[in-house]
Amino acid sequence: MHIHNLAGATDSESLALQEAGRRSMETLLNCYCREVAGPEGQLSVGPLFGQNDSPASVRLALQRSGGRIMHIRLPLTDERLLTVVDGASATGNYRYQSPFYCKSTGKPWGLLDWQALAGLLLRELSLKYELPANGELMQQIHDSVAVTSAVLSASRPGRFSREPLQAFIESEQSLVFGHPFHPAPKSRQGISHEEMQRYSPEMGTRFALHFFAVRREYVLQQSVLAEPCDRIVAAQAPAGLAADEAFSLIPTHPWQARHLLGHPSVAAAIRGGRIRDLGQHGEHYYPTSSIRTLFHPQNPYFYKCSLNVRITNCVRKNAVYELEGALQVTRIMRSLMPQLQQQFPSLRVMEEPGFISVDLKTGEMQADKEVTEGFGMILRRGFDDVLLPGVTPLLAGALFGNHIYGEARIRELLAAMGQHGGLPLEETAEQWFSHYVAELMYPVLYCYFAHGVIFEPHLQNVVIGVADGGPRQVFLRDFEGVKLVQERYSEKQLEAVSPRAREALWYSNEQGWKRIAYCLFVNNFCEAISQIGAGKPALQNRLWAVVRHHLHAYQSHYGDDVSARRINALLSGEPFPGKANLINRFFKRPDRASGYLPVNNPLGALGEDGTWS
Structure with missing residues (x-):
């Protein structure tokens, strides 16, 4: 046997x-x-x-x-x-x-x-x-x-749960295959096979956080909330780990904790009493698709932790300029959201309103930088008070970036929507996709053209809120990828952040457009159309006609002369910008130095006859 x-x-x-x-x-x-x-x-x-x-x-x-x-x-x-x-x-x-x-x-x-x-x-x-x-x-x-x-040996993702937050966790942990246009979409370097199995979201894993207590004079933190970041963390900490007047609690990913404990400066700080290693405690958190961002349904915030592991293109640590940048984008979005919420009521932005880290101030710049980056943790807003009743949040990548498993999940959603709407499957697919394009594309384009805010709406940065199978809300996340058009945001407007953070936030208009156009039309809509219209070229053409229709509608309702030039170019068939992941990896380029190449744009071939209503 x-x-x-x-x-x-x-x-x-x-x-x-x-x-x-x-x-x-x-x-x-x-x-x-x-x-x-x-x-x-x-x-x-x-x-x-x-x-x-x-x-x-x-x-x-x-x-x-x-x-x-x-x-x-x-x-x-x-x-x-x-x-x-x-x-x-x-x-x-x-x-x-x-x-x-x-x-x-x-x-x-x-x-x-x-x-x-x-x-x-x-x-x-x-x-x-x-x-x-x-x-x-x-x-x-x-x-x-x-x-x-x-991952395939351990499990195969199935139908999502009926409980909304459990379904969200399952969607985040279901990405078996990864990016369909990356030469090594599941590469994880710097972590052993056993650790990969223990901490990878695709394995359906969860684990307790590893806590450190750090003397307050060595805590680096900022927050735009009513409370500082360490108090928010302390309020969510396990019983028995309450902070005191001298020390603040800092949670870390357990793999990162072992990495930090091996750092000479951290070891010296522990010996000197500046840091206490408290170990793993409390409720289990779920790693989401990024591996390093951790979620617990009862915590109002995600914890976006540092992880000194190369995942696909980058080592996923939180540099200080990225911590500052996330907070600056949150400030800007807080000023814009009242207007955006009126114009796009289904939009939710998962802000990043605080961060916490450690600055040991030893005078050894490189060592101090490594420690600060290693402990860096960003608070990301969760679903409390923003998820509408009856809505289930699902990662877009679980539907459109997951090959055969994504196809199965989108078929289930279309079947549910079809039961409520009474339409044939292909008409249901067009209606579903039309709702999705409108909910996502309009606010993303408006933020860029009207406010100079460059979102990165690729499949892992978009969460779709579904009800009765159809899209009802869209959540945009990950402020590390959000940039600002330099012509719109002066040095004085960004004086709250360091020069390094300003440089990282600034993009030219052209850079911003390429980033948005790639993420929205190539990474997102190309994959969505390929999955929804799998094996049905005529349906795929009709779905591209949906995109064409909504570009016209956006320009009619929200456009200006600048957006008209960009949108008319797309409608006439100007190629989309595509990310060259194979060539970039071949040349060992960092993500920030990645180039774009032209990707064929089907919108022009549809012509004015390719309308949709």
Whole structure:
């Protein structure tokens, strides 16, 4: 019996690894087609180009699915790649339907696994840019496959709970596959496999916070609330950990606590009595999709903690300028929200009104900076008093950035909405998407054009409040990603923050537009349309017509001359800006130095005939 169970477990792990590897190949090709092969004319999608020039499984997949051949040339390595997709995609959102093959001159087609495909593509990029092999990126891809495999072995996300906050937790912890246009969407470097399993949200985990008591003269904090940050934290702390006149409590992620305890300055501060290590205590908190932001349903605030782990592109620590910036954006949004709430009553902004950290003031600048960044924690407003009755908050990424599991969840929502509305499925899908686009796009564009505030509405920064299956509210979050148009916010207006924080907050108008257009139209709407209209090209066109309709409506109700230029360009088919995650990772660029590339915009091809009502 034991041997049988072990064999079953081994089979399950093997299948999970195969599925993780296949999804890695799909996301790698997504990136390569959008960033390299498509722009350079090395990609074709169409009928079979020769009955004898393809593997038998490819021909079978074509017969079974009625799809199209994707053919990619790698001119510098003299290789060809071949697979079957369900059809051409204007935005590069392909759906793969066969194994992946490679052919060299004079050799037969060979079946590829994820390691071979990654090696081929990275070798082609090395020759293209005349750079040595990027072993770091190959390791990140390997890490991503290992994490995805572990997640698939542990659990598969299912239907969300009927209880709103439990459903929210489940949505945050359901992202099995990650970003569909990133070469290593689940990469986590600097953390062991065992720790990954213990602390990763996809594993359905939860854990107690690790608390430190810090002498008040070494506490660095700011708040725009009636109380300082340490009092808010103390009010939510477990019984028996009450702060006293001399010390403040600071909660940390338990992995980060171990990292901090290994820092020489922290160890010295503990020996000297400036810091007390109190250990893990209290209720269990749930890690959300960002891994480092922690949630408890009874706490009115999320805790956005520092985590010295490289997650996809960045080490996720809270630098002081990011702490300051979040508070400055909160000040600005507090002044704007009364007007915004009147114009966009379904909008909620999850402000970040306080932060707390440690400044040991040892005089050793680098060591002090590492400690401050390591302890840095931001308060983010939760759902208390802002979630409407009967509304369930769900992470947008759980619906539109989660491959087959996202498709299943959006189908469930559409079915629920269809039962209440009595419309056929495709009409329900159009109505659902129309509500979503209006609730999200109007306030995001208005904040940019009218107020110079640049939100980052990608799929992990948007929470959708649903009732009876349909969108009723939209929550925008993560002020670390919010920027300000420099032409609109002078140095004097931002005098409350340091010069470093001002520099990080400022974007030019052009930078701001590219950030919003990428997050809104490419990262968000492209994926939503691909998931809602999966396998239905005509429905996808109608969903793009919904976007076109709402761009016209926005300009009619809220627009000005500046927005008219941007919106008219989109309506005429000007390419969307797309983030080049593969190329950025290949060059090891930090996120702030990431470039954009053109992504085909279907709105122009619809023409004025592509209207929706």
